[in-house]
Amino acid sequence: MHKKIMLGNEAVARGAYEAGCMVAAGYPGTPSTEILESVAANYRGIKAQWSPNEKVALDVVAGASVAGARAMAAMKHVGLNVAADSLFTLSYTGVNGGMVIVNADDPGAWSSQNEQDNRHYARAAKLPMLDPSSPEEARQFTRMAFDISEQFDRPVIVRITTRVAHSQGAVNLEEPKKAKLKPFERNPKKYVMIPAHARPRHLFVEEQAKKLKEYSETSGLNRIEWNSRSTGIITNGIAYQYVKEVCPDASILKIGMVWPLPDKLICEFCNNVDELYVVEELDPFIEDYTRALGYKPRGKEIIPICGELTPEIVDMAINQKVPGNKIPSYYGKLPGRPPALCKGCPHGYVFNVLKKLDLNVNGDIGCYTLAVLPPYSAMHTQTCMGAGIGMHVGFEKARGEDFIKKTVAVIGDSTFVHSGIAPLIDLVYNKCHGTVIILDNRATAMTGHQDHPATGRTLMGEETHELDLELLAKACGVRRVRKVDPKDVETFERVVKEEIEAKEPSVIISLRKCILKR
């Protein structure tokens, strides 16, 4: 068998390719971005695409599945929030061709606005979820996920975390299956979720849940590694690797399928060890489940709920060992190296002006969010993709027209297309006067300068229709739309002043290409 070094995300792409995946869609987001990039770069037979947002991507993938293809959606954890509306009902419709949703959690919030634990989604949407602990497992599990999906008529979530997605390791390359379309049949009882169809489908979901539980007991995805029975550790994902590293003598119940969990296996394990631990990143998901089965493992009382785990955290918690060395620490303060805008970044000009004018800034997600930090310190709200314009509306509703003259909303081009359009419609519809600055740098820059609908190029590198943001803003009802190069600082400042004073909604398209975009 041929071995290759791969990033976890590349291994996911490989797994999809080996499984005969035909369609893949997503929206860039750390730590998931390289999955689709790798599909597009290496497996040209798969139709891969960036969608405007994760919900669209999941719908595309669902359509491909119903039409008979194996299909995969890839997104970061917060992206699944965006796609959640589809997710919960796709659980009812099930699949035709295997449907896999790859979800990348970000414990430690290395590049995210929160540390949500998306294992809860599997339980809430009643969907099977696999949780690989290495690049090799990322490949294997993704490949298997397509089979499970077709066997049980369920979309399957593959959940990875930053330290799986962005770690490299040797991956075994297996022969790919031949991609093959299944027949498409009209089946409204399965694919049209009116209440009369949804109710029986819910019964089906529960039946499948039982079958999946049995599968979870026996498939080998969950397995006991017996060793000394004085210590038993239940663990999943990357935490498994840390446990193997620092507790080589312990018995381990390795959870590779985090939903549904295997009751019998857990009981067998718990009944046969003296000291019982659950070592998992983020929430006490397996721990609470184990408690509900009547056991009292040590878990979150010694393993932090916040932040990512490391080998030393596990070592300290289980072995009471304090890892480190006796080398003295540097006596003085080391200068920090927080992430910062690149030298010459177009956003820099914009935020210099906003800072100078001392405006309140409703921000959004992108490189420009870094303007919250010195030297700019010019962003005052930011929650999630597309939230800034809606908050801008809320600012005006709460404090009135005069207040909104001291406030702007800023949003990147890609973020605007992702989820800024509906709130801009809201701003106009509900008679607001606010100014929105679209920071158009012609890329989804933060995640690595990916293309999007307004760049006129697809993930596969093809030319396509270029969404016209100016026309779009006008179509939303904004009459004052101005396009300015922020590097022309004087003009830019003048335009901002004019637009915030205007007695109607306005959009400024601050157009300058990201310096790193080819």
Add this chain to the structure above:
Amino acid sequence: MVKHDMTNIIFAGVGGQGVLLAGKILMQVALDAGYDVKESEVHGMAQRGGSVDCHVRYGDTVYSPLVEKGGADYIVAFEYVEAIRKLDYLKEDGKLIVNRLAVKPVLVEAGLEEYPQDVESWIKENVKNSVLIDTKDVLKEVKSSRALNIVMLGALANYLAFDKESWEEAIKKTVKEKFVEMNLNAFDRMFKKTAGQLDIMV
């Protein structure tokens, strides 16, 4: 040149210095030599102009992709402050290889923070297994500052139990074709420059 059961190496530097590629090449060398190998890195916002590190581990079977604190056999730092930042990862008898370079963070350039002046002497005094290397000349000779990562590997290679050819093979497999020759040249120069004399350079 002791062959360890498990070798743990951390590369540390700043975004744009090619830290991750250095890790990738080392992984390839280790894989080709028949080792199991894992690596961990950080992308995205954390990478934008900030500190970048990458952990590489190889041995018979590697579980964790992260090196444990106090567990690094080698830390290869592309810059002083990043070297000091990573020190708690070094093994008691581990080796710290530092590029004699200060990369000033944005906040230092903006006059909001200070870059300490005594970093080099502090490292020499406090880290007994530290090696400071000059990369400027080699980079000038090959006319590319982008080759810093390969130059750092040229120094590291003198300590590890892989032969020079396997490094060269890995470089060929990993870097873009048009840069292969320049990088091989850079590797060769630093490898020879430091061969047998690394410890004297402290």
